[in-house]
Amino acid sequence: MTTGAMTVSSRRGMPEKRRAITRSARAVFGREGYARASVDTIALEAGVSKRTIYNHFADKEQLFQTVALEGAEQVTEAVGELLERHLRKIVDLREDLIAFGLERVAAVAEFPDHFALVRTIEAEVTRIPPIVLEVWKDVGPLSSHKKLAPYLREIADRGLLVLDDAERAANHFNLLTITDVNQRTFYGALPLPEAEAAEIVVDGVDAFLRLYRAQD
Amino acid sequence: MTTGAMTVSSRRGMPEKRRAITRSARAVFGREGYARASVDTIALEAGVSKRTIYNHFADKEQLFQTVALEGAEQVTEAVGELLERHLRKIVDLREDLIAFGLERVAAVAEFPDHFALVRTIEAEVTRIPPIVLEVWKDVGPLSSHKKLAPYLREIADRGLLVLDDAERAANHFNLLTITDVNQRTFYGALPLPEAEAAEIVVDGVDAFLRLYRAQD
DNA sequence: TAATCATTACACCGACCAGTGCAATATGGT
DNA sequence: ACCATATTGCACTGGTCGGTGTAATGATTA
Incomplete structure (x- = not known):
């Protein structure tokens, strides 16, 4: 052939x-x-x-690890671009956060193979060598999550948010939006009407703003 | 033998x-x-x-489904008891919510086999018959999550919380506490120093209270 | 004692799978 | 044309596994 x-x-x-x-x-x-x-x-x-x-x-295991790491890097890079696109320059804080959240959620649907793999990784978590797992978390989900913090920090410096700990605020934003959606859809494995996803994101953003928006 | x-x-x-x-x-x-x-x-x-x-x-699959459902019921019942114990009568709202959150987190460690199974269920989610999955979610995580809402509703009726939508508030509480911990530990598969777990829960409760505490 | 039924040990089938060895073939550079 | 290397097809090994059939064993009940 x-x-x-x-x-x-x-x-x-x-x-x-x-x-x-x-x-x-x-x-x-x-x-x-x-x-x-x-x-x-x-x-x-x-x-x-x-x-x-x-x-x-070398073997099936090494292939798996390679694929897992490559996918994590790709998604982290894509999230980085979303951050730049939506949170570099703030026009309307709520609108921009919602737009970011929506695209962040949509990103899960745009890398369906990777996020199906994420479910596999989580299932295999006790069998993955600790060092490999640590690296994967670092370049993947942890990195994606942490990258949000400096953007929030800058927004706060411009007086639009009030936050003592940017990392904690970033964590709260992630929990209230992307984590909520991922939990319900199992990382996109089960369908969720786009309208419902949007509702969750808007809810999450509004809760986030109640937590951190500057009073004026 | x-x-x-x-x-x-x-x-x-x-x-x-x-x-x-x-x-x-x-x-x-x-x-x-x-x-x-x-x-x-x-x-x-x-x-x-x-x-x-x-x-x-009948076969391996039916055994799996049986075990999954049984475990979900057990945990949901345990969570129900925690709710009764901590949120039936409120002494100090923050303290009681923290105590509930801590025990809720500890419950994951007290059913290690079940929550390891939860990771397996999530990995198999696309292969589990939709009806079975629906039932599992209903008697398990969904039930555990939703049971919190009426307690919050009652606390609000006593004037300690201000909330329009008890279900949404319950969802936020869960996201900010148990979901955060579960996400970091993969449902208890990876160790997390108790102090850190406690810190996350306290953080989560404080965020929740900033969202919903009555201004008095 | 007799009858019933759950349980057991054990062998077995068909299927699948990770990984290897090897000889043939194809490809690109020189 | 020649060489080095990447790829292929294919057979093969050793192992695992889900599920079944069967005859024997043990306990319970009447």
Whole structure:
């Protein structure tokens, strides 16, 4: 098979095949869970031979860890962009926070394979080497969560919020919006009408503002 | 094996063996996850033959569902007792809410097998029949969460809280306390120093009170 | 004692799976 | 054309697992 041409860029670095493998692995690990996911299935869906997978990765576990870390980085980067886009310059605080919250929630739906994988990671949490888990949390959810704090700090410095501890406020914002939605949908695994998601976010933002909005 | 006496209560109803099976199944499903958990292991740890398991349950899946539902009921009942104990009669609102929150968090540690199973359920969420999942949510987490609302309503009626929507307030309380802790520890799978858990609960309660305490 | 029924040990089937070895093939650089 | 390397197909091993069939054992009840 694969008698075709493959005109460009094949033998450089190691992309193409490797990317196909990680893409497929992300999908299969997320869909089936770690134990059920078979390397044969991953190979099939990647359009690659099983042997090639073992040429790129030592074993199933290392493949899983690689995919988990890559996905975490991608999402964290996307969240970083959302922060810049919505909270760099504040026009209307409530509107901007709501817009950020909505896009933050939508981001879960835009990386469905990754967030299915997150559920798998959480299920495997006791079997993942502690160091790996720590790194994943750091580059993933922890990083996404913490990045919000400095934006809130700056908004507070401009007099729009009153907060003693920006990290705590960021935590509260996250709990009242994204965490609430994720908890109800299991990271997007179950459908939630967009209107309800929006209602939750608006509720959360309003609660957040009652907690931290400057009185004037 | 089992040549012993077993003096009392064996052939009535069907407990004893069945309870041993569900206890063991809860532990193994929680520890290993659904796919990895082997019926042989469950039988071994239950001190029961594999055949006996299949005499009580149709298959692995039904055993899993049974265990999931039983555990959810137990925890919901325990949470109900905590509510009665701490929020029936309010002495000092903040103290009582903190005490409730702390015990609520501690309850996760007191049912470690069940909450390990919860992680497994969440991972299997797309493979669990929708009706079963709905029932589980209803008797389990949803019920535990919703039970808080009427207590808050009553506290508000006594003038200690100001809230338009008791359900929303209950949701906020849960998010700011138990959900925060559960998210950080993966339902108790990872250790969290008790002091830190307490700090989170106190933080959460104080945020909740800033949201809803009567201005007096 | 006899009959009933839960339980047991044990062997077994069919299926799946992680990982390997190897020889053939394809590909890109020179 | 030649070489180094990536990839492929495929068979194979050793192991696990869900579920079943069966004959024997033990206890309970009448």
